[in-house]
Amino acid sequence: MxxxxxxxxxxxxxxxxxxxxxxxxxxxxxxxxxxxxxxxxxxxxxxxxxxxxxxxxxxxxxxxxxxxxxxxxxxxxxxxxxxxxxxxxxxxxxxxxxxxxxxxxxxxxxxxxxxxxxxxxxxxxxxxxxxxxxxxxxxxxxxxxTKVTWIHEIIRKTLVRTPRWSWNFLAKVMAFFGTPIVFFFKKREKSRKGEKLSELILDWYFVPIRxxxxxxxxxxxxxxxxxxxxxxxxxxxxxxxxxxxxxxxxxxx
Ligand SMILES: C[S@@+](CC[C@H](N)C(=O)[O-])C[C@H]1O[C@@H](n2cnc3c(N)ncnc32)[C@H](O)[C@@H]1O
Structure with missing residues (x-):
């Protein structure tokens, strides 16, 4: 299952x-x-x-x-x-x-x-x-x-309970607010080229098993x-x- x-x-x-x-x-x-x-x-x-x-x-x-x-x-x-x-x-x-x-x-x-x-x-x-x-x-x-894994897990376990149809929308909203932070740390341009931040968020926070x-x-x-x-x-x-x-x-x- x-x-x-x-x-x-x-x-x-x-x-x-x-x-x-x-x-x-x-x-x-x-x-x-x-x-x-x-x-x-x-x-x-x-x-x-x-x-x-x-x-x-x-x-x-x-x-x-x-x-x-x-x-x-x-x-x-x-x-x-x-x-x-x-x-x-x-x-x-x-x-x-x-x-x-x-x-x-x-x-x-x-x-x-x-x-x-x-x-x-x-x-x-x-x-x-x-x-x-x-x-x-x-x-x-x-x-x-790591020391903050539990925080990521609370977010992920909450988000995977939301209806599937809302995932793309939620990931885009999170990306909207997350983009300035990521740019601040200059991670974005170095990170997975070709993949949008919202897709990274989907991969990180919406995956069923981690x-x-x-x-x-x-x-x-x-x-x-x-x-x-x-x-x-x-x-x-x-x-x-x-x-x-x-x-x-x-x-x-
Ligand atoms: C984060 S992706 C990594 C893909 C690839 N290794 C890469 O580095 O580009 C994780 C992959 O593991 C696969 N996966 C998860 N559980 C699996 C299982 N029980 N047997 C085979 N593949 C599995 C997923 O379907 C997914 O494609």
């Missing part, structure tokens, strides 16, 4: 939105090189409109499997694949909590901003780990729990399972966002 709500939400919010290729590849290059990716099998778990699947495919992956529960986003991902002419990418509607792939199927599992939107993030990470080969690379970007963790919690989760942390970022840096932290880790052999 909740999973369907998340899928429908992303069908509305992200379907048309493809993050800028160059900015996304620059961010991707902080973690992977074409040499590391060349000839490898990749799972892009919660691929959305497919920007990172495209980047892996263009950087020489043998095959990238992008999965998502939002058919609308997958449709846009498929068009991106056609536009770039990438026979080494495929997109499937799958729930990352129950993947149809055998154990140890992928060399790299990438999940940018996705496990925290599932009903059970620890179970989602465990499922991703199952499909990763021994010695494979696991990339996670996860919403960070979990937050501290970097320490996820580090402990990984290390308890024998994963070695290879790179971490306290702030994702993608679109200058400070909302996500990142761990790139390696599965034990």
């Amino acid at each position: 909740n999973k369907e709500k998340v899928g429908r939400f992303y069908d509305v919010v992200w379907t048309e939105y493809v993050p800028e290729y160059e900015a996304s590849e620059k961010h991707w290059a902080l973690f992977y090189t074409p040499e590391e990716v060349s000839g490898k099998t990749i799972l892009d778990a919660g691929c959305g409109t497919g920007i990172f699947s495209t980047i892996f495919a263009k950087n020489g992956a043998a095959m990238v499997t992008g999965i998502d529960i939002s058919p609308g986003s997958l449709g846009t991902a498929e068009s991106l694949k056609q536009r770039f002419g990438l026979p080494n990418a495929r997109f499937e509607k799958q729930d990352m909590l129950h993947l149809p792939y055998s154990d140890a199927s992928f060399d790299i599992v990438w999940a940018w901003g996705t496990v925290h939107h599932t009903t059970n993030p620890p179970a989602a990470i465990t499922e991703l780990m199952r499909t990763l080969k021994p010695g494979g690379s696991l990339f996670l970007a996860i919403y960070k729990k 979990h937050y963790y501290t970097p320490e919690e996820i580090k402990a989760f990984l290390e308890e399972r024998g994963y070695a942390i290879e790179k971490s970022l306290a702030h994702s840096g993608r679109f200058d966002s400070s909302s996500n932290f990142i761990y790139k880790s390696r599965k034990p052999l």
Whole structure:
């Protein structure tokens, strides 16, 4: 039920939105090189409109499997694949909590901003780990729990109870009042180009499921399972966002 709500939400919010290729590849290059990716099998778990699947495919992956529960986003991902002419990418509607792939199927599992939107993030990470080969690379970007998370959650939990037809209107009103603040902090022009502030607000405050963790919690989760942390970022840096932290880790052999 909740999973369907998340899928429908992303069908509305992200379907048309493809993050800028160059900015996304620059961010991707902080973690992977074409040499590391060349000839490898990749799972892009919660691929959305497919920007990172495209980047892996263009950087020489043998095959990238992008999965998502939002058919609308997958449709846009498929068009991106056609536009770039990438026979080494495929997109499937799958729930990352129950993947149809055998154990140890992928060399790299990438999940940018996705496990925290599932009903059970620890179970989602465990499922991703199952499909990763021994010695494979696991990339996670996860919403960070901060001192003000509870304020965001009060706002979000109030707004998701409002009727669906009012969401666009409410997001536009919030954007109207929020724009001067965002401009003041000079975030707007640096943030997700091509996406309106009202769309960012929709993504942030109207999403049906959202979990937050501290970097320490996820580090402990990984290390308890024998994963070695290879790179971490306290702030994702993608679109200058400070909302996500990142761990790139390696599965034990
Ligand atoms: C914030 S978007 C991120 C999209 C993409 N990773 C990116 O960085 O551009 C989160 C995505 O996770 C997907 N998602 C949420 N729960 C999922 C699940 N259980 N299985 C697969 N995808 C899921 C949503 O449909 C949405 O497309």
